[in-house]
Structures are given as structure tokens and as C-alpha cells.
Amino acid sequence: MEVQWFGVELPRLxxxxxxxxxxxxxxxxxxxxxxxxxxxxxxxxxxxxxxSTVLLPCTYASCIGIENLYFNWQFNDNGTMQKVCDSVxxxxxxxxxxxxxxxxxxxxGKNRNNNVSILLWNITFEDGGEYICFGRNPKExxxxxxxxxxxxxxxxxxxxxxxxxxxxxxAVGGAIAAxxxxxxxxxxxxxxxxxxxxxxKECLVTSSGxxxxxxxxxxxxxxxxxxxKKK
Ligand SMILES: *[C@@H]1O[C@H](CO)[C@@H](O)[C@H](O)[C@H]1NC(C)=O
Ligand SMILES: *[C@@H]1O[C@H](CO)[C@@H](O)[C@H](O)[C@H]1NC(C)=O
Ligand SMILES: *[C@@H]1O[C@H](CO)[C@@H](O)[C@H](O)[C@H]1NC(C)=O
Ligand SMILES: *[C@@H]1O[C@H](CO)[C@@H](O)[C@H](O)[C@H]1NC(C)=O
Ligand SMILES: *[C@@H]1O[C@H](CO)[C@@H](O)[C@H](O)[C@H]1NC(C)=O
Numbered sequence: 001m002e003v004q005w006f007g008v009e010l011p012r013l014x015x016x017x018x019x020x021x022x023x024x025x026x027x028x029x030x031x032x033x034x035x036x037x038x039x040x041x042x043x044x045x046x047x048x049x050x051x052s053t054v055l056l057p058c059t060y061a062s063c064i065g066i067e068n069l070y071f072n073w074q075f076n077d078n079g080t081m082q083k084v085c086d087s088v089x090x091x092x093x094x095x096x097x098x099x100x101x102x103x104x105x106x107x108x109g110k111n112r113n114n115n116v117s118i119l120l121w122n123i124t125f126e127d128g129g130e131y132i133c134f135g136r137n138p139k140e141x142x143x144x145x146x147x148x149x150x151x152x153x154x155x156x157x158x159x160x161x162x163x164x165x166x167x168x169x170x171a172v173g174g175a176i177a178a179x180x181x182x183x184x185x186x187x188x189x190x191x192x193x194x195x196x197x198x199x200x201k202e203c204l205v206t207s208s209g210x211x212x213x214x215x216x217x218x219x220x221x222x223x224x225x226x227x228x229k230k231k
Contacts, residue, residue: 002169009158010079016077016150021108026186032041034062035063035064035137035139035140035143035145036061036066036069036133036135036136036137036140036143036145037060037061037062037145038058038059038060038071038133038135038145038146038147039057039059039060039061039147040056040057040058040133040147040148040149041057041058041149044147044148044149044150045108045149045150045151045152046149046150046151047152047153047154048123048151048152048153048154049153049154049156050123050124050125050153050155050156051122051123051124052058052122052123053119053120053121053122053123054119054120054123054151055108055117055118055120056073056117056118056119056120056131056133056149056151057117057149058073058109058115058117058118058147058149059078059109059113059114059115059116060114060116060135060145061114062137064137064139064140065089065092065139066089066092066137066139067091067092067137068088068089068091068138069088069089069135069136069137069138070086070087070088070135070136070138071086071087071088071089071096071116071133071134071135071136072084072085072086072087072133072134072135072139073085073086073105073116073131073132073133074131074132074133075102075129075130075132076130076131076132077129079170082101082102083100083101083102083103084100084101084102084105084118084131085098085099085100085105085107085118086099086101087099087107089111089116091197092114093111093160094160095110095160096111096145103124104120104121104123104127105118105119105120105121106118106119106121107119108111112160116133116135118150123151124153124155124181125153127153128151128152128153129150129151130141130148130149130150130151131148131151132146132147132149132152133146133148133149134146149159189230209211226231
């Protein structure tokens with residue numbers, strides 16, 4: 001697949017795992033590469049509750065065809081790569097014999113429609129992290145291709161400690177908090193202004209009214225704050 005930008009073929013970007021490559025691949029959906037490509041789907045991450053069973057998607061595409069395509073899945077365990085499974089696909093459409101190196105892993109792609117996805121059964125918090133789907137097509141003189149899929153394992157209620165989720169959560173949470181803060185401030189200002197007006201007429205009602213509002217205010221703040229605070 002080739003990406004064209006106003007009729008100009010885009011140059012091949014750096015390794016897909018670089019930040020730039022990731023950003024561009026997110027922006028463009030695909031990037032121009034000759035030969036083999038590995039895809040982890042449109043959304044290369046997933047949040048799942050511990051104990052559930054998840055599909056780690058990966059497909060490959062090659063415009064020059066494949067022959068003895070070697071592929072594997074690796075898990076980035078705190079910097080060291082752990083092989084999850086690997087195999088060789090002799091040719092297009094042939095179901096590979098996959099060796100599994102990690103427990104609770106099942107190969108479900110069966111190479112149907114170039115699908116080399118795996119299933120992760122009964123995930124635990126230790127299963128969270130980066131999974132790399134790697135492919136090498138001998139037809140291309142052993143060039144390496146890979147894509148990263150991130151699995152985020154969460155507790156039933158709250159998001160657990162994870163860089164990606166924290167970034168997302170703090171960005172989204174920050175925006176929501178800012179918006180809520182703004183709205184609260186606006187409402188509060190209006191409220192205070194109206195109360196100041198009222199105060200001139202009736203003092204008793206005003207004091208009880210303000211007490212209620214202050215409880216309401218701190219209550220809403222406590223609701224919106226815990227996520228950023230936990231960092
Ligand atoms: C998920 O983890 C929480 C906290 O460790 C535990 O209480 C809960 O039972 C787990 N859920 C499943 C489905 O394993
Ligand atoms: C890697 O593991 C060590 C010890 O298990 C820990 O101290 C360190 O913070 C970990 N690094 C990352 C990036 O998670
Ligand atoms: C996943 O958990 C279920 C229920 O606890 C169990 O029956 C099943 O054998 C487990 N599957 C694997 C692959 O461990
Ligand atoms: C790959 O195979 C799995 C299991 O059969 C399926 O759930 C998934 O949708 C397939 N992915 C693609 C892109 O065809
Ligand atoms: C491809 O990856 C393998 C390790 O899996 C490495 O030994 C080899 O040098 C890499 N080849 C290129 C062209 O980067």
C-alpha cells in the first residue's frame with residue numbers, strides 16, 4: 001500500500017516504533033513502505049479488565065508476496081523482549097505451525113486473510129504492556145517490520161498505574177477539570193452576584209444558601225480530582 005500526498009509519494013518513514021513513526025502512522029493510518037507491512041489495527045491499544053480474554057490483533061500485507069515469512073509476537077517486559085510465539089508462514093494462505101512460549105496464549109489468526117492475531121486468556125496485571133508483532137520476509141533480504149500493540153489492564157473500577165493511561169487520563173481529566181472549574185466558577189460567580197443582590201434584601205436565607213453551595217462545590221471537586229491526584 002502506498003500513501004500519496006497531493007500526488008507525491010511520501011518517503012518511507014523511520015522504524016514504526018519511533019515516536020515520529022507512531023504519530024505519522026496515527027495521522028495517516030498507514031505509511032508508505034515497500035514490501036511487507038505489519039498492522040495492529042486502527043487503534044493500537046486496548047484497555048481491558050483483569051481476568052478477561054483479549055485479542056491482540058495483527059495482520060500483514062506485502063505487495064511483493066511472501067515466502068517463508070517469519071513472524072513472532074514479543075512482549076516488552078520492562079525493557080527485555082520476551083518471545084510470546086513465533087512461526088514461519090510458508091506461503092500465502094498456509095496455516096502455520098505456531099510455537100507458543102507464554103502461558104494463556106492462543107494463536108487464532110490461522111493466517112486467514114493474512115491474520116496472525118493472538119488471544120490472551122484470563123489476563124492479569126502482569127500482562128499489561130507493549131506487544132510487538134514482528135515480521136521478516138526473506139524475499140526482502142531479511143528486512144524487519146513490526147508494529148506495537150499496547151494492552152492496558154485495569155481493575156474493575158479504576159484505571160491502574162500505567163504511563164499511557166495516565167497521560168490520557170490527565171489530558172482528558174485536565175480538560176474536564178478545567179471545563180468544570182470554569183463552569184463552577186462561572187456559576188459560583190453568578191450565584192455570588194445574585195446572592196449579593198439578595199443579601200441586601202434578606203440575610204438569613206443567604207447564609208444557609210452559601211453553606212449548601214460550598215458543600216456542593218467541594219463535593220464536585222473531590223469527584224473530579226482523584227485521578228490526577230493519584231499520580
Ligand atoms: C481483578 O483484580 C482485582 C484486584 O486485584 C481483584 O479483586 C479481582 O478479583 C480481579 N478480577 C478478576 C476477574 O480476576
Ligand atoms: C524494571 O524493573 C525494575 C525492578 O523490577 C524496576 O525497579 C524498574 O522501575 C522497572 N523499570 C520500568 C521502566 O518499569
Ligand atoms: C481462564 O479462566 C477460566 C475460568 O477461571 C478457566 O476455565 C479457563 O481454563 C482459563 N483459561 C486458560 C487458558 O487459562
Ligand atoms: C483475525 O482473526 C481473529 C480470530 O479469528 C478475528 O477475531 C479477527 O477479527 C481477525 N482480524 C482480521 C483483521 O481479520
Ligand atoms: C532484524 O532483526 C534481527 C533480530 O530479530 C536482527 O538480528 C537483524 O539484524 C535485523 N535485521 C535488520 C536488517 O535490521
